[in-house]
Amino acid sequence: MKYPTIDQSLFILNRKKFTNHLKNNSLAIFNSSDEFPRSGDQNFIFKQNPDLFYLSGIDQEQTILLLFPDCPNPLYREVLFLRQTNDFIKIWEGYKYTKEQAKAASGIQSVYWLEDFDNILHSIVNYAEHLYLNTNENDRYAHEVPYRDMRFIEKMRAKYPLHHYERSAPIMRNLRAVKSEIEIELTKKACAITLDAFIRVLKFTRPGVKEYEIEAEIIHEFIRQGATGHAYTPIIASGHNANILHYNDNNQECKDGEVILFDFGAEYANYNADMSRAIPVNGRFTQRQKDVYNAVLHVMKESIKLIGEGTIWNTYHEQVGEIMTEQLVNLGLISLSDVKNQTAAWPAYKKYFMHGNSHHLGIDVHDFAGRYTPFAAGNILTVEPGIYIPEENLGIRLENNILITPDGNVDLMADIPLAAEEIEDIMNS
Structure with missing residues:
Protein backbone atom coordinates (compact mmCIF):
# COMPACT_ATOMS: atom_id res chain seq x y z
CA MET A 1 0.00 0.00 0.00
CA LYS A 2 1.19 3.51 -0.76
CA TYR A 3 -0.40 5.09 2.30
CA PRO A 4 0.75 4.73 5.95
CA THR A 5 -1.17 2.42 8.25
CA ILE A 6 -4.45 3.96 9.42
CA ASP A 7 -5.08 4.05 13.16
CA GLN A 8 -6.96 0.84 13.98
CA SER A 9 -9.17 2.77 16.41
CA LEU A 10 -11.19 3.93 13.37
CA PHE A 11 -12.16 0.38 12.46
CA ILE A 12 -12.69 -0.75 16.05
CA LEU A 13 -15.14 2.12 16.54
CA ASN A 14 -16.84 1.45 13.19
CA ARG A 15 -17.44 -2.18 14.10
CA LYS A 16 -18.85 -1.18 17.47
CA LYS A 17 -21.25 1.29 15.84
CA PHE A 18 -22.36 -1.36 13.36
CA THR A 19 -22.91 -4.17 15.87
CA ASN A 20 -24.89 -1.80 18.12
CA HIS A 21 -27.55 -1.79 15.38
CA LEU A 22 -27.85 -5.57 15.06
CA LYS A 23 -30.73 -7.53 16.47
CA ASN A 24 -29.94 -9.85 19.37
CA ASN A 25 -28.20 -13.09 18.44
CA SER A 26 -27.12 -11.90 15.00
CA LEU A 27 -24.20 -12.88 12.80
CA ALA A 28 -23.00 -10.54 10.02
CA ILE A 29 -20.69 -11.42 7.15
CA PHE A 30 -18.90 -9.08 4.74
CA ASN A 31 -17.00 -10.15 1.63
CA SER A 32 -14.23 -8.40 -0.26
CA SER A 33 -14.84 -7.25 -3.82
CA ASP A 34 -14.49 -9.54 -6.78
CA GLU A 35 -11.34 -9.64 -8.86
CA PHE A 36 -12.44 -8.82 -12.40
CA PRO A 37 -10.62 -10.11 -15.49
CA ARG A 38 -9.08 -7.46 -17.73
CA SER A 39 -7.67 -9.78 -20.37
CA GLY A 40 -6.69 -13.40 -20.89
CA ASP A 41 -4.16 -13.38 -18.08
CA GLN A 42 -4.70 -10.12 -16.15
CA ASN A 43 -7.18 -8.68 -13.67
CA PHE A 44 -8.25 -5.08 -13.29
CA ILE A 45 -6.61 -3.27 -10.38
CA PHE A 46 -8.32 -4.49 -7.22
CA LYS A 47 -10.62 -2.07 -5.36
CA GLN A 48 -11.78 -3.17 -1.92
CA ASN A 49 -15.44 -3.44 -0.97
CA PRO A 50 -16.00 -0.14 0.85
CA ASP A 51 -18.12 -1.67 3.61
CA LEU A 52 -15.53 -4.31 4.43
CA PHE A 53 -12.80 -1.66 4.44
CA TYR A 54 -14.90 0.62 6.66
CA LEU A 55 -15.25 -2.16 9.23
CA SER A 56 -11.79 -3.73 9.06
CA GLY A 57 -9.20 -1.57 7.31
CA ILE A 58 -8.12 -4.61 5.30
CA ASP A 59 -7.25 -3.59 1.75
CA GLN A 60 -6.79 -7.00 0.12
CA GLU A 61 -8.70 -9.38 -2.13
CA GLN A 62 -10.28 -12.66 -0.95
CA THR A 63 -11.06 -11.36 2.54
CA ILE A 64 -14.10 -12.15 4.72
CA LEU A 65 -15.18 -10.41 7.91
CA LEU A 66 -17.46 -12.21 10.38
CA LEU A 67 -19.13 -10.36 13.27
CA PHE A 68 -21.17 -12.29 15.89
CA PRO A 69 -21.33 -10.21 19.11
CA ASP A 70 -23.42 -12.80 20.98
CA CYS A 71 -21.41 -15.84 19.89
CA PRO A 72 -21.15 -18.32 22.80
CA ASN A 73 -17.50 -18.82 21.85
CA PRO A 74 -15.72 -15.49 22.47
CA LEU A 75 -13.03 -16.48 19.97
CA TYR A 76 -15.48 -16.06 17.09
CA ARG A 77 -17.17 -12.75 17.93
CA GLU A 78 -14.91 -10.91 15.48
CA VAL A 79 -13.05 -12.94 12.88
CA LEU A 80 -11.04 -12.07 9.79
CA PHE A 81 -10.35 -14.61 7.07
CA LEU A 82 -7.47 -13.89 4.70
CA ARG A 83 -5.96 -15.41 1.60
CA GLN A 84 -3.00 -17.39 2.87
CA THR A 85 0.30 -16.07 1.64
CA ASN A 86 3.29 -18.28 0.86
CA ASP A 87 6.72 -18.07 -0.74
CA PHE A 88 5.30 -18.51 -4.25
CA ILE A 89 2.77 -15.68 -3.82
CA LYS A 90 5.45 -13.53 -2.17
CA ILE A 91 7.72 -13.90 -5.22
CA TRP A 92 5.05 -13.36 -7.88
CA GLU A 93 2.65 -10.91 -6.23
CA GLY A 94 4.57 -9.38 -3.34
CA TYR A 95 2.98 -8.05 -0.17
CA LYS A 96 0.05 -9.83 1.44
CA TYR A 97 -1.09 -9.47 5.04
CA THR A 98 0.34 -11.83 7.60
CA LYS A 99 -1.96 -12.65 10.49
CA GLU A 100 -0.06 -10.28 12.76
CA GLN A 101 -0.21 -7.44 10.24
CA ALA A 102 -3.95 -7.96 9.82
CA LYS A 103 -4.43 -7.83 13.59
CA ALA A 104 -2.46 -4.58 13.76
CA ALA A 105 -4.42 -3.01 10.88
CA SER A 106 -7.90 -4.03 12.01
CA GLY A 107 -7.75 -4.47 15.77
CA ILE A 108 -9.29 -7.93 15.30
CA GLN A 109 -7.48 -10.63 17.26
CA SER A 110 -8.98 -13.73 15.62
CA VAL A 111 -7.44 -14.04 12.16
CA TYR A 112 -7.58 -17.21 10.10
CA TRP A 113 -6.78 -18.28 6.57
CA LEU A 114 -9.66 -18.37 4.11
CA GLU A 115 -9.62 -22.16 3.93
CA ASP A 116 -10.91 -22.23 7.53
CA PHE A 117 -14.00 -20.14 6.83
CA ASP A 118 -16.54 -22.85 6.03
CA ASN A 119 -15.67 -24.97 9.07
CA ILE A 120 -15.70 -22.05 11.51
CA LEU A 121 -18.92 -20.62 10.10
CA HIS A 122 -20.67 -23.99 10.30
CA SER A 123 -19.55 -24.44 13.91
CA ILE A 124 -21.31 -21.24 15.03
CA VAL A 125 -23.98 -20.29 12.49
CA ASN A 126 -26.67 -22.46 14.07
CA TYR A 127 -26.34 -20.51 17.32
CA ALA A 128 -27.39 -17.34 15.50
CA GLU A 129 -31.00 -16.38 14.88
CA HIS A 130 -30.38 -13.63 12.31
CA LEU A 131 -27.89 -13.53 9.45
CA TYR A 132 -26.95 -10.08 8.17
CA LEU A 133 -25.63 -10.18 4.62
CA ASN A 134 -24.45 -7.33 2.47
CA THR A 135 -25.26 -6.08 -1.02
CA ASN A 136 -24.55 -2.90 -2.94
CA GLU A 137 -27.63 -0.73 -2.30
CA ASN A 138 -26.13 2.51 -3.57
CA ASP A 139 -29.05 3.95 -5.54
CA ARG A 140 -26.68 5.04 -8.31
CA TYR A 141 -25.82 1.38 -9.00
CA ALA A 142 -27.85 -1.19 -10.88
CA HIS A 143 -26.18 -4.59 -10.98
CA GLU A 144 -26.25 -6.98 -13.90
CA VAL A 145 -23.17 -9.06 -13.10
CA PRO A 146 -23.75 -11.49 -10.17
CA TYR A 147 -20.98 -10.15 -7.95
CA ARG A 148 -19.49 -11.94 -4.92
CA ASP A 149 -22.07 -10.77 -2.36
CA MET A 150 -24.95 -11.97 -4.54
CA ARG A 151 -23.34 -15.35 -5.10
CA PHE A 152 -22.66 -15.65 -1.38
CA ILE A 153 -26.30 -14.94 -0.52
CA GLU A 154 -27.44 -17.75 -2.81
CA LYS A 155 -24.96 -20.12 -1.18
CA MET A 156 -26.04 -19.20 2.35
CA ARG A 157 -29.76 -19.47 1.63
CA ALA A 158 -29.27 -22.90 0.10
CA LYS A 159 -27.20 -24.13 3.02
CA TYR A 160 -29.06 -22.43 5.90
CA PRO A 161 -32.64 -21.85 4.65
CA LEU A 162 -34.37 -21.46 8.04
CA HIS A 163 -32.38 -18.54 9.44
CA HIS A 164 -33.84 -15.04 9.43
CA TYR A 165 -31.95 -13.05 6.79
CA GLU A 166 -31.38 -9.33 7.27
CA ARG A 167 -29.83 -6.52 5.23
CA SER A 168 -26.63 -4.87 6.43
CA ALA A 169 -26.89 -2.08 3.87
CA PRO A 170 -29.47 0.10 5.69
CA ILE A 171 -27.18 0.19 8.73
CA MET A 172 -24.13 1.00 6.61
CA ARG A 173 -26.03 3.74 4.76
CA ASN A 174 -26.56 5.64 8.00
CA LEU A 175 -23.11 4.99 9.46
CA ARG A 176 -20.94 5.77 6.48
CA ALA A 177 -22.55 9.15 5.80
CA VAL A 178 -21.21 10.61 9.06
CA LYS A 179 -17.43 10.86 8.97
CA SER A 180 -15.15 10.49 11.98
Whole structure:
Protein backbone atom coordinates (compact mmCIF):
# COMPACT_ATOMS: atom_id res chain seq x y z
CA MET A 1 0.00 0.00 0.00
CA LYS A 2 1.19 3.51 -0.76
CA TYR A 3 -0.40 5.09 2.30
CA PRO A 4 0.75 4.73 5.95
CA THR A 5 -1.17 2.42 8.25
CA ILE A 6 -4.45 3.96 9.42
CA ASP A 7 -5.08 4.05 13.16
CA GLN A 8 -6.96 0.84 13.98
CA SER A 9 -9.17 2.77 16.41
CA LEU A 10 -11.19 3.93 13.37
CA PHE A 11 -12.16 0.38 12.46
CA ILE A 12 -12.69 -0.75 16.05
CA LEU A 13 -15.14 2.12 16.54
CA ASN A 14 -16.84 1.45 13.19
CA ARG A 15 -17.44 -2.18 14.10
CA LYS A 16 -18.85 -1.18 17.47
CA LYS A 17 -21.25 1.29 15.84
CA PHE A 18 -22.36 -1.36 13.36
CA THR A 19 -22.91 -4.17 15.87
CA ASN A 20 -24.89 -1.80 18.12
CA HIS A 21 -27.55 -1.79 15.38
CA LEU A 22 -27.85 -5.57 15.06
CA LYS A 23 -30.73 -7.53 16.47
CA ASN A 24 -29.94 -9.85 19.37
CA ASN A 25 -28.20 -13.09 18.44
CA SER A 26 -27.12 -11.90 15.00
CA LEU A 27 -24.20 -12.88 12.80
CA ALA A 28 -23.00 -10.54 10.02
CA ILE A 29 -20.69 -11.42 7.15
CA PHE A 30 -18.90 -9.08 4.74
CA ASN A 31 -17.00 -10.15 1.63
CA SER A 32 -14.23 -8.40 -0.26
CA SER A 33 -14.84 -7.25 -3.82
CA ASP A 34 -14.49 -9.54 -6.78
CA GLU A 35 -11.34 -9.64 -8.86
CA PHE A 36 -12.44 -8.82 -12.40
CA PRO A 37 -10.62 -10.11 -15.49
CA ARG A 38 -9.08 -7.46 -17.73
CA SER A 39 -7.67 -9.78 -20.37
CA GLY A 40 -6.69 -13.40 -20.89
CA ASP A 41 -4.16 -13.38 -18.08
CA GLN A 42 -4.70 -10.12 -16.15
CA ASN A 43 -7.18 -8.68 -13.67
CA PHE A 44 -8.25 -5.08 -13.29
CA ILE A 45 -6.61 -3.27 -10.38
CA PHE A 46 -8.32 -4.49 -7.22
CA LYS A 47 -10.62 -2.07 -5.36
CA GLN A 48 -11.78 -3.17 -1.92
CA ASN A 49 -15.44 -3.44 -0.97
CA PRO A 50 -16.00 -0.14 0.85
CA ASP A 51 -18.12 -1.67 3.61
CA LEU A 52 -15.53 -4.31 4.43
CA PHE A 53 -12.80 -1.66 4.44
CA TYR A 54 -14.90 0.62 6.66
CA LEU A 55 -15.25 -2.16 9.23
CA SER A 56 -11.79 -3.73 9.06
CA GLY A 57 -9.20 -1.57 7.31
CA ILE A 58 -8.12 -4.61 5.30
CA ASP A 59 -7.25 -3.59 1.75
CA GLN A 60 -6.79 -7.00 0.12
CA GLU A 61 -8.70 -9.38 -2.13
CA GLN A 62 -10.28 -12.66 -0.95
CA THR A 63 -11.06 -11.36 2.54
CA ILE A 64 -14.10 -12.15 4.72
CA LEU A 65 -15.18 -10.41 7.91
CA LEU A 66 -17.46 -12.21 10.38
CA LEU A 67 -19.13 -10.36 13.27
CA PHE A 68 -21.17 -12.29 15.89
CA PRO A 69 -21.33 -10.21 19.11
CA ASP A 70 -23.42 -12.80 20.98
CA CYS A 71 -21.41 -15.84 19.89
CA PRO A 72 -21.15 -18.32 22.80
CA ASN A 73 -17.50 -18.82 21.85
CA PRO A 74 -15.72 -15.49 22.47
CA LEU A 75 -13.03 -16.48 19.97
CA TYR A 76 -15.48 -16.06 17.09
CA ARG A 77 -17.17 -12.75 17.93
CA GLU A 78 -14.91 -10.91 15.48
CA VAL A 79 -13.05 -12.94 12.88
CA LEU A 80 -11.04 -12.07 9.79
CA PHE A 81 -10.35 -14.61 7.07
CA LEU A 82 -7.47 -13.89 4.70
CA ARG A 83 -5.96 -15.41 1.60
CA GLN A 84 -3.00 -17.39 2.87
CA THR A 85 0.30 -16.07 1.64
CA ASN A 86 3.29 -18.28 0.86
CA ASP A 87 6.72 -18.07 -0.74
CA PHE A 88 5.30 -18.51 -4.25
CA ILE A 89 2.77 -15.68 -3.82
CA LYS A 90 5.45 -13.53 -2.17
CA ILE A 91 7.72 -13.90 -5.22
CA TRP A 92 5.05 -13.36 -7.88
CA GLU A 93 2.65 -10.91 -6.23
CA GLY A 94 4.57 -9.38 -3.34
CA TYR A 95 2.98 -8.05 -0.17
CA LYS A 96 0.05 -9.83 1.44
CA TYR A 97 -1.09 -9.47 5.04
CA THR A 98 0.34 -11.83 7.60
CA LYS A 99 -1.96 -12.65 10.49
CA GLU A 100 -0.06 -10.28 12.76
CA GLN A 101 -0.21 -7.44 10.24
CA ALA A 102 -3.95 -7.96 9.82
CA LYS A 103 -4.43 -7.83 13.59
CA ALA A 104 -2.46 -4.58 13.76
CA ALA A 105 -4.42 -3.01 10.88
CA SER A 106 -7.90 -4.03 12.01
CA GLY A 107 -7.75 -4.47 15.77
CA ILE A 108 -9.29 -7.93 15.30
CA GLN A 109 -7.48 -10.63 17.26
CA SER A 110 -8.98 -13.73 15.62
CA VAL A 111 -7.44 -14.04 12.16
CA TYR A 112 -7.58 -17.21 10.10
CA TRP A 113 -6.78 -18.28 6.57
CA LEU A 114 -9.66 -18.37 4.11
CA GLU A 115 -9.62 -22.16 3.93
CA ASP A 116 -10.91 -22.23 7.53
CA PHE A 117 -14.00 -20.14 6.83
CA ASP A 118 -16.54 -22.85 6.03
CA ASN A 119 -15.67 -24.97 9.07
CA ILE A 120 -15.70 -22.05 11.51
CA LEU A 121 -18.92 -20.62 10.10
CA HIS A 122 -20.67 -23.99 10.30
CA SER A 123 -19.55 -24.44 13.91
CA ILE A 124 -21.31 -21.24 15.03
CA VAL A 125 -23.98 -20.29 12.49
CA ASN A 126 -26.67 -22.46 14.07
CA TYR A 127 -26.34 -20.51 17.32
CA ALA A 128 -27.39 -17.34 15.50
CA GLU A 129 -31.00 -16.38 14.88
CA HIS A 130 -30.38 -13.63 12.31
CA LEU A 131 -27.89 -13.53 9.45
CA TYR A 132 -26.95 -10.08 8.17
CA LEU A 133 -25.63 -10.18 4.62
CA ASN A 134 -24.45 -7.33 2.47
CA THR A 135 -25.26 -6.08 -1.02
CA ASN A 136 -24.55 -2.90 -2.94
CA GLU A 137 -27.63 -0.73 -2.30
CA ASN A 138 -26.13 2.51 -3.57
CA ASP A 139 -29.05 3.95 -5.54
CA ARG A 140 -26.68 5.04 -8.31
CA TYR A 141 -25.82 1.38 -9.00
CA ALA A 142 -27.85 -1.19 -10.88
CA HIS A 143 -26.18 -4.59 -10.98
CA GLU A 144 -26.25 -6.98 -13.90
CA VAL A 145 -23.17 -9.06 -13.10
CA PRO A 146 -23.75 -11.49 -10.17
CA TYR A 147 -20.98 -10.15 -7.95
CA ARG A 148 -19.49 -11.94 -4.92
CA ASP A 149 -22.07 -10.77 -2.36
CA MET A 150 -24.95 -11.97 -4.54
CA ARG A 151 -23.34 -15.35 -5.10
CA PHE A 152 -22.66 -15.65 -1.38
CA ILE A 153 -26.30 -14.94 -0.52
CA GLU A 154 -27.44 -17.75 -2.81
CA LYS A 155 -24.96 -20.12 -1.18
CA MET A 156 -26.04 -19.20 2.35
CA ARG A 157 -29.76 -19.47 1.63
CA ALA A 158 -29.27 -22.90 0.10
CA LYS A 159 -27.20 -24.13 3.02
CA TYR A 160 -29.06 -22.43 5.90
CA PRO A 161 -32.64 -21.85 4.65
CA LEU A 162 -34.37 -21.46 8.04
CA HIS A 163 -32.38 -18.54 9.44
CA HIS A 164 -33.84 -15.04 9.43
CA TYR A 165 -31.95 -13.05 6.79
CA GLU A 166 -31.38 -9.33 7.27
CA ARG A 167 -29.83 -6.52 5.23
CA SER A 168 -26.63 -4.87 6.43
CA ALA A 169 -26.89 -2.08 3.87
CA PRO A 170 -29.47 0.10 5.69
CA ILE A 171 -27.18 0.19 8.73
CA MET A 172 -24.13 1.00 6.61
CA ARG A 173 -26.03 3.74 4.76
CA ASN A 174 -26.56 5.64 8.00
CA LEU A 175 -23.11 4.99 9.46
CA ARG A 176 -20.94 5.77 6.48
CA ALA A 177 -22.55 9.15 5.80
CA VAL A 178 -21.21 10.61 9.06
CA LYS A 179 -17.43 10.86 8.97
CA SER A 180 -15.15 10.49 11.98
CA GLU A 181 -12.13 12.70 12.59
CA ILE A 182 -9.77 10.14 11.06
CA GLU A 183 -11.92 9.90 7.93
CA ILE A 184 -12.01 13.68 7.67
CA GLU A 185 -8.22 13.85 7.88
CA LEU A 186 -7.83 11.23 5.15
CA THR A 187 -10.22 13.21 2.95
CA LYS A 188 -8.24 16.38 3.63
CA LYS A 189 -5.09 14.58 2.49
CA ALA A 190 -6.81 13.57 -0.75
CA CYS A 191 -7.87 17.20 -1.25
CA ALA A 192 -4.33 18.47 -0.57
CA ILE A 193 -2.89 16.16 -3.22
CA THR A 194 -5.59 17.29 -5.63
CA LEU A 195 -4.59 20.92 -4.95
CA ASP A 196 -0.97 20.25 -5.91
CA ALA A 197 -2.04 18.45 -9.08
CA PHE A 198 -4.22 21.41 -10.07
CA ILE A 199 -1.39 23.92 -9.52
CA ARG A 200 0.82 21.70 -11.67
CA VAL A 201 -1.84 21.75 -14.41
CA LEU A 202 -2.22 25.54 -14.26
CA LYS A 203 1.52 25.96 -14.84
CA PHE A 204 1.61 23.34 -17.60
CA THR A 205 -1.43 24.19 -19.75
CA ARG A 206 -0.96 26.20 -22.93
CA PRO A 207 -2.39 26.18 -26.48
CA GLY A 208 -1.45 23.05 -28.38
CA VAL A 209 -1.21 20.58 -25.48
CA LYS A 210 -3.33 17.45 -25.65
CA GLU A 211 -5.94 16.66 -23.03
CA TYR A 212 -4.13 13.40 -22.25
CA GLU A 213 -0.88 15.29 -21.61
CA ILE A 214 -2.70 17.21 -18.87
CA GLU A 215 -4.07 13.93 -17.54
CA ALA A 216 -0.49 12.65 -17.36
CA GLU A 217 0.55 15.65 -15.25
CA ILE A 218 -2.29 14.93 -12.83
CA ILE A 219 -1.51 11.25 -12.30
CA HIS A 220 2.19 12.08 -11.98
CA GLU A 221 1.45 14.32 -9.01
CA PHE A 222 -1.02 11.87 -7.49
CA ILE A 223 1.38 8.93 -7.52
CA ARG A 224 4.33 11.08 -6.50
CA GLN A 225 2.49 11.95 -3.28
CA GLY A 226 1.35 8.44 -2.39
CA ALA A 227 -2.20 8.57 -3.68
CA THR A 228 -3.60 5.28 -4.96
CA GLY A 229 -4.45 7.12 -8.17
CA HIS A 230 -7.56 8.76 -9.57
CA ALA A 231 -10.68 8.71 -7.40
CA TYR A 232 -12.58 8.24 -10.70
CA THR A 233 -11.84 8.47 -14.40
CA PRO A 234 -10.71 12.09 -14.89
CA ILE A 235 -12.48 14.52 -17.18
CA ILE A 236 -10.17 16.81 -19.21
CA ALA A 237 -12.69 18.45 -21.52
CA SER A 238 -11.57 21.31 -23.74
CA GLY A 239 -13.90 23.48 -25.80
CA HIS A 240 -17.07 21.71 -26.94
CA ASN A 241 -16.09 18.54 -25.03
CA ALA A 242 -17.07 20.29 -21.80
CA ASN A 243 -20.71 19.86 -22.78
CA ILE A 244 -20.37 16.08 -22.46
CA LEU A 245 -20.96 15.55 -18.75
CA HIS A 246 -18.97 12.32 -18.50
CA TYR A 247 -16.39 13.00 -21.20
CA ASN A 248 -13.47 10.62 -20.69
CA ASP A 249 -11.76 10.38 -24.09
CA ASN A 250 -9.23 13.08 -23.14
CA ASN A 251 -7.66 12.86 -26.61
CA GLN A 252 -8.17 16.30 -28.18
CA GLU A 253 -5.83 19.26 -28.62
CA CYS A 254 -6.50 22.24 -26.35
CA LYS A 255 -6.84 25.28 -28.59
CA ASP A 256 -6.24 28.97 -28.09
CA GLY A 257 -9.41 30.72 -26.94
CA GLU A 258 -11.02 27.60 -25.47
CA VAL A 259 -11.85 26.82 -21.86
CA ILE A 260 -10.97 23.43 -20.35
CA LEU A 261 -13.36 21.86 -17.85
CA PHE A 262 -11.58 19.62 -15.34
CA ASP A 263 -13.21 17.08 -13.06
CA PHE A 264 -10.67 15.01 -11.14
CA GLY A 265 -9.64 14.06 -7.64
CA ALA A 266 -7.11 11.94 -5.79
CA GLU A 267 -7.88 8.73 -3.97
CA TYR A 268 -5.86 8.40 -0.76
CA ALA A 269 -6.17 5.41 1.60
CA ASN A 270 -9.53 4.61 -0.09
CA TYR A 271 -10.91 8.11 0.66
CA ASN A 272 -11.63 10.47 -2.19
CA ALA A 273 -11.48 14.06 -3.32
CA ASP A 274 -13.77 15.34 -6.08
CA MET A 275 -12.92 18.68 -7.69
CA SER A 276 -14.11 20.54 -10.79
CA ARG A 277 -12.51 23.64 -12.29
CA ALA A 278 -12.50 25.51 -15.60
CA ILE A 279 -9.47 27.33 -16.96
CA PRO A 280 -8.67 29.27 -20.17
CA VAL A 281 -6.23 27.43 -22.43
CA ASN A 282 -4.27 30.62 -23.16
CA GLY A 283 -4.32 31.91 -19.58
CA ARG A 284 -6.97 34.62 -20.09
CA PHE A 285 -10.75 34.33 -20.05
CA THR A 286 -12.70 36.33 -22.56
CA GLN A 287 -15.29 38.64 -21.00
CA ARG A 288 -18.10 36.27 -21.94
CA GLN A 289 -16.26 33.27 -20.52
CA LYS A 290 -15.58 35.17 -17.31
CA ASP A 291 -19.22 36.24 -17.02
CA VAL A 292 -20.38 32.62 -17.27
CA TYR A 293 -17.61 31.54 -14.89
CA ASN A 294 -18.61 34.11 -12.28
CA ALA A 295 -22.26 33.12 -12.60
CA VAL A 296 -21.35 29.53 -11.76
CA LEU A 297 -19.14 30.74 -8.92
CA HIS A 298 -22.03 32.77 -7.50
CA VAL A 299 -24.30 29.72 -7.53
CA MET A 300 -21.57 27.68 -5.86
CA LYS A 301 -21.05 30.19 -3.03
CA GLU A 302 -24.77 30.55 -2.41
CA SER A 303 -25.24 26.78 -2.49
CA ILE A 304 -22.64 26.28 0.22
CA LYS A 305 -24.63 28.61 2.46
CA LEU A 306 -27.74 26.44 2.00
CA ILE A 307 -26.33 23.16 3.25
CA GLY A 308 -26.13 22.38 6.96
CA GLU A 309 -27.58 20.20 9.67
CA GLY A 310 -31.19 19.42 8.83
CA THR A 311 -31.10 20.49 5.18
CA ILE A 312 -33.48 18.40 3.06
CA TRP A 313 -32.11 17.09 -0.24
CA ASN A 314 -35.02 17.99 -2.53
CA THR A 315 -35.64 21.39 -0.94
CA TYR A 316 -31.95 22.23 -1.28
CA HIS A 317 -31.88 21.41 -4.98
CA GLU A 318 -35.04 23.43 -5.60
CA GLN A 319 -33.37 26.43 -3.94
CA VAL A 320 -30.23 25.95 -6.01
CA GLY A 321 -32.43 25.86 -9.12
CA GLU A 322 -33.88 29.25 -8.24
CA ILE A 323 -30.40 30.75 -7.82
CA MET A 324 -29.25 29.25 -11.11
CA THR A 325 -32.36 30.51 -12.90
CA GLU A 326 -31.55 34.08 -11.93
CA GLN A 327 -27.99 33.74 -13.25
CA LEU A 328 -29.10 32.23 -16.55
CA VAL A 329 -31.58 35.07 -17.07
CA ASN A 330 -28.79 37.58 -16.40
CA LEU A 331 -26.59 35.82 -18.97
CA GLY A 332 -29.34 35.96 -21.57
CA LEU A 333 -29.51 32.18 -21.85
CA ILE A 334 -33.13 31.90 -20.74
CA SER A 335 -35.87 34.51 -20.62
CA LEU A 336 -38.45 35.45 -18.00
CA SER A 337 -41.00 34.02 -20.43
CA ASP A 338 -39.14 30.68 -20.34
CA VAL A 339 -39.31 30.75 -16.56
CA LYS A 340 -42.99 31.63 -16.55
CA ASN A 341 -43.82 28.71 -18.87
CA GLN A 342 -41.56 26.13 -17.23
CA THR A 343 -42.90 22.89 -15.73
CA ALA A 344 -42.06 21.31 -12.41
CA ALA A 345 -40.76 18.25 -14.23
CA TRP A 346 -38.38 20.28 -16.39
CA PRO A 347 -37.55 23.77 -15.06
CA ALA A 348 -36.12 26.23 -17.56
CA TYR A 349 -32.67 26.19 -15.97
CA LYS A 350 -32.29 22.47 -16.78
CA LYS A 351 -31.48 23.36 -20.39
CA TYR A 352 -28.09 24.64 -19.24
CA PHE A 353 -27.68 22.96 -15.83
CA MET A 354 -29.01 19.42 -16.06
CA HIS A 355 -27.32 17.53 -13.20
CA GLY A 356 -27.57 17.54 -9.42
CA ASN A 357 -25.66 20.09 -7.38
CA SER A 358 -24.33 17.82 -4.63
CA HIS A 359 -23.60 14.26 -3.58
CA HIS A 360 -22.09 12.63 -0.51
CA LEU A 361 -18.35 11.92 -0.61
CA GLY A 362 -16.30 9.30 1.21
CA ILE A 363 -14.94 5.82 0.52
CA ASP A 364 -17.10 5.91 -2.59
CA VAL A 365 -16.92 9.09 -4.66
CA HIS A 366 -20.71 9.04 -4.75
CA ASP A 367 -20.80 7.82 -1.19
CA PHE A 368 -23.44 5.59 0.34
CA ALA A 369 -26.00 7.78 2.11
CA GLY A 370 -29.73 8.29 2.39
CA ARG A 371 -31.19 10.44 -0.36
CA TYR A 372 -34.13 11.30 1.92
CA THR A 373 -32.13 11.68 5.13
CA PRO A 374 -31.55 15.30 6.26
CA PHE A 375 -27.94 16.44 6.11
CA ALA A 376 -26.04 16.01 9.39
CA ALA A 377 -22.83 17.10 11.05
CA GLY A 378 -20.05 14.88 9.76
CA ASN A 379 -21.43 14.67 6.23
CA ILE A 380 -19.02 15.59 3.44
CA LEU A 381 -20.82 16.85 0.35
CA THR A 382 -19.73 18.10 -3.01
CA VAL A 383 -21.13 21.39 -4.29
CA GLU A 384 -20.84 21.44 -8.08
CA PRO A 385 -22.99 23.81 -10.15
CA GLY A 386 -22.31 24.12 -13.86
CA ILE A 387 -23.46 25.95 -16.96
CA TYR A 388 -23.14 24.19 -20.31
CA ILE A 389 -23.64 26.14 -23.56
CA PRO A 390 -23.12 23.89 -26.60
CA GLU A 391 -23.79 26.73 -29.03
CA GLU A 392 -20.81 28.60 -27.56
CA ASN A 393 -18.53 25.54 -27.21
CA LEU A 394 -18.36 26.43 -23.52
CA GLY A 395 -18.96 24.43 -20.38
CA ILE A 396 -18.02 25.51 -16.86
CA ARG A 397 -18.40 23.52 -13.63
CA LEU A 398 -16.95 24.41 -10.25
CA GLU A 399 -16.83 21.89 -7.43
CA ASN A 400 -15.52 21.87 -3.87
CA ASN A 401 -15.93 19.39 -1.01
CA ILE A 402 -17.80 20.71 2.03
CA LEU A 403 -17.79 19.28 5.56
CA ILE A 404 -20.86 20.02 7.68
CA THR A 405 -20.09 20.71 11.35
CA PRO A 406 -22.24 21.88 14.27
CA ASP A 407 -20.51 25.26 13.94
CA GLY A 408 -21.06 25.65 10.21
CA ASN A 409 -19.58 24.45 6.95
CA VAL A 410 -15.88 23.84 6.34
CA ASP A 411 -14.66 23.99 2.75
CA LEU A 412 -12.03 21.24 2.48
CA MET A 413 -10.85 22.79 -0.81
CA ALA A 414 -10.75 26.41 0.33
CA ASP A 415 -7.07 26.65 -0.59
CA ILE A 416 -7.53 25.41 -4.16
CA PRO A 417 -7.56 28.40 -6.56
CA LEU A 418 -11.12 29.28 -7.53
CA ALA A 419 -11.49 32.95 -8.49
CA ALA A 420 -11.05 33.58 -12.22
CA GLU A 421 -8.42 36.24 -11.59
CA GLU A 422 -6.41 33.94 -9.31
CA ILE A 423 -6.37 31.23 -11.97
CA GLU A 424 -5.23 33.75 -14.59
CA ASP A 425 -2.49 35.07 -12.32
CA ILE A 426 -1.04 31.57 -11.69
CA MET A 427 -1.21 30.64 -15.37
CA ASN A 428 0.67 33.81 -16.33
CA SER A 429 3.18 33.86 -13.47
